[in-house]
Amino acid sequence: MGISCSQMSSSGQYSYSYIFKYIIIGDMGVGKSCLLHQFTEQKFMPDCPHTIGVEFGTRIIEVHGEKIKLQIWDTAGQERFRAVTRSYYRGAAGALMVYDITRRSTYNHLSSWLTDTKNLTNPNTVIFLIGNKMDLEGSRDVRYDEAKKFAEENDLIFVEASAMTGENVEQAFLETAKKIYQNIKDGKLNANMTESGVQHKERGGPASLGDSSSSDKPNCSC
């Protein structure tokens, strides 16, 4: 029989193939929760109460044609919770470090946030610096080029954004994912390691087994 028939193949073409864990850190009141809300809901949340704990949000994005599920942990910024929130850094693939361009003190504390991040995450964790509240140009207290310089010196990706208008918010989350994705493709980040903050679905990790709500998310703050 002279047949040449192709056989059907079935592979996941719709759903996500990676899970990236993000943390959002920075001083109290810089707008971390609002950034998360703007990213997941495309809405500004006025009168957002202080986060007392760690908020959780998720969104599926696309990078180079691959669907990626972001799991974002938005941490409390208050100094008194610092010791507790430190335990959420572990296994983060991306860290969004936020300051408020209208409050210099929040900028001055960046080095301490950076130290924590470097100490508590893996060397390939992508750190993205966000100067939030760029819509409040009139009350600006930190110059763009100054922060830009700080970012360059510390090898951070930097953007000014506004959780209020949504400007550059999407970009910050997406750029971080692109960088992480690039690190995986370059072999810098091993998606099989638990510390990497990345799960690859094809590897049969926990993400592909059972319900996402029970296995995707840590049940211990460690």
Add this chain to the structure above:
Amino acid sequence: MNSVQKLLSSDETIISSHEVSLVQGWMRSSKHLIILEKNRDLRGLLVVSETVDYALPIDSDFKFDVDSESKSKNVGDVFISISYQKQKLLFEMLPPSKANTFINELLRAMEYQSRRKTAGDYSWLKKYSKKTDLSLENQGVVMDASKLLLDYNEHIPRHSVARGAMQPVAARDSVIKYQMGMMEDQYTYTQGIQIFIGTWNVNGQSPSCSLSDWLSITTDPPHVYAIGFQELDLSKEAFLLNETPKEGEWLRAVTKSLHPGAVYKEICLVRLVGMMLIVFVEENLAQRVDHVVCDTVGTGFMGKFGNKGGVAIRMDLEMTSLCFVNSHLAAHTEEYERRNQDFHVIASSISFNGFLPPKSIKDHDQIYWLGDLNYRITDLDLMRVKNLINQGQYETVLEHDQLKRQHDLGHVFSGYKEGPIHFRPTYKYDVGTDEWDSSEKARAPAWCDRVLYRGEDIKQLVDYKSIPSLKISDHKPVIALFNSDIRIIDMNKYRKKLEEVMKRLDKVENEFLPQVMVDMNDFNFDTLRFLEAQSKTLIIANTGQVPVRFEFIKKCDDSNYCKDWLRIEPYTGFIDPGDKCDVKLVVYVDKRCASKINSGQDKISDILVLHLEGGKDLFITVQGTYERSVFGCSIETLVHLNVPLREISPDKLKELERSRDSSSVSTYSVPKEIWFLVDHLYRNGLKQQNLFEHPGLPSEVLLIRNWLDTGSTDPIPGSVHSVAESLLLLLESTAEPLIPYNLHEACLTASTSYLQCKQIISSLPLHSKNVYLYLCSFLQELLSHSDENGLDGKTIATLFGQIFLRDSPRSRNDPSARERVNQTKARKKASFVYHFLVNDFSDLISPVHVS
């Protein structure tokens, strides 16, 4: 399950059941699927929650598809979609690892039913549920995803979600596919394409002429060609070995003669002996062809050889599934029933692999069935047939066509249609002519070569005809031209819809994350005192839409989810939406933790992490001020205290506790608190029955605590039992027992030798030694009154052994410390102390420093 079991008749059994979650819109709910069998014959499928939702006959209308996200691996989700008539339900199999057994049973049930000759009576299923209509609108659950996208908020069955009966769907491939499938018409459009079907019984001839007259007669080039041959090669080799040079010859001839107005790609060629089918698709359209599979079935000699039978090719063209069947059915005028049977065998046996379950011919949107079907003209005189045909009166002759008759009776090709026949019979001619068979047999003319079709959106064009100019065979070739609509994806619209679905899934996931509110994040306890519990209530209210399981979890370095002076009751629980849970926070500083707070090693301050399963964490801060007490102070600190403890600042106390200075000159040789308590017992308790065994009153112990802490000059309050208990408590609240932990091993080893025990005691830090000897002296005195107080040395030694040689908290948690080991240890501790209750140890007593 129970509701089903109750309804089972004696001839009905449950074959298999599986836990599933039914995907409805953006929600899923848990169900059971149950396969029932009646009379070892008919099978049905039940969808069961608390009661039976659906009872579906597993008959010819029943279909299912398995969609596993990682078919080759063991892990991954398994979804099956079950359709009955035109409706569909999607189920996620839980757990996926065990889905195979159930799926195999379902496959078997379907296979069994496909072999049945008659339709079964499924009325027995009605007692389970009358619903065979899968429409979920009947259940108040709208399935229309397009509506859901717009009015999503109104169509979420929030009530069911709140009860925990439903959960939001997870962003799984199958779920997304299902969502996309529901709004297919929003991102697809139909396009008419021209499909050319050709069939020719070539009587074993080689292609000695051009086929253009047959294959290239349309104005516009067709988009798809499906060309079938019969009797391609009548040789023995072809029959026995299924090998023939004719395959290549005819393929080349066909390829050369396709419409010159387009370039064609050969999609598939399949042949069984003399039956060959080739599908070509126009080059550009060919890129959109997928899942091409073919199969063959022989119905000839012995009912299975390939001299008769069928070959088939299936493919997806964009969203439309197409199936082409070329068959050569049984010959001879009188054998029409064999032909009917051959048709049924082919229809049920052709099976396209690569799908689970494999697809059969009927599972396609459009079916084109061509071939030498071999039906003849009966009950009509041969001459009359020829005359009528010559006069062009085909209709009269066709009334006697076996295929028309059998088709009208529903015996064959049910559901298929055929275009009107306006052409001369295609059989049987003298080769090389247009003359009817002039041989001895003089076979009657017949429309042996036919094309039938089944499916929506197929329009038969007028071109259903034979080509008389091709004369190399005793059959004439036939063509049928169709204008068929195929469903095409508009990629832009598709991407947009997919994006919408993904966004919606994100939203569903975020919206249905567990959410709670707490009435307070900060708890402040004022003036906490030793052994006085205070409690406050934390109210956790479920403000979200899903049931929440909460738990207080450990922070990284901690061994417990809260400090040891705090109790959380309950520390884990389950709250329904709209409901709340009262959690009691009890602060209680006792002998285990007082010393740590006195020394500043710990303070009344803790951050609790309240974790919501599958969601966020909340922080609860607990703080308090603690009024320090002599309980929890070390011996060294107490001997240096020359004022009541209340007059000492916490910082000063911390400093004393940290230095634990045993060398410097102290105010007292034994702590005055111990002296007060012992002295009181010496004066009032020597003759007291059950001293140290009888518990004191908690309220009196608190009074004694205050008396000691304030340095009161009043008489000691409370009974001797309360005083005795306070003494023990004082000794038990210190950071280290009177004999430090590092000497315990030595003590246990030395317990048989008084001499060695004495050596250990003499090596103790000065103040500990003093207290030890002071207490032992008192105990000797107490035992000298055993006639009156009924105490005996063994009991006292055991009690004080546990106090002087108190185990460290860590070893108490050690699960390996077995009961028996502990008993041995307790005996040795008692022996150690016993030596000092019965021997004179005055040689150990240093000269008393009198201040």
